[in-house]
Amino acid sequence: MKINKKIESREVVRKQYYTSCPRCDREIKGNSASHVEVNLKFHLDNHKFEKKKVKKR
Known part of the structure; x- marks a missing residue:
């Protein structure tokens, strides 16, 4: 992923x-x-391993 910021x-x-x-x-x-x-690279790697929020039914 190329960052253009x-x-x-x-x-x-x-x-x-x-x-x-x-x-x-x-x-x-x-x-x-x-x-x-x-x-920034380490921060974006942390986003990859975040737990996805589970929607309660």
Whole structure:
């Protein structure tokens, strides 16, 4: 799955890079653009293993 989101940066105390998850819009942060890519990959892997909600009848 190719992610087409742009990784942005902002300065809080130090430069911080961030993007949002395409599935849940949660902000993924890191100290460099490569950290953000790795963190986003792990976050998307967690979505694969989430339990699906069971509808009660």
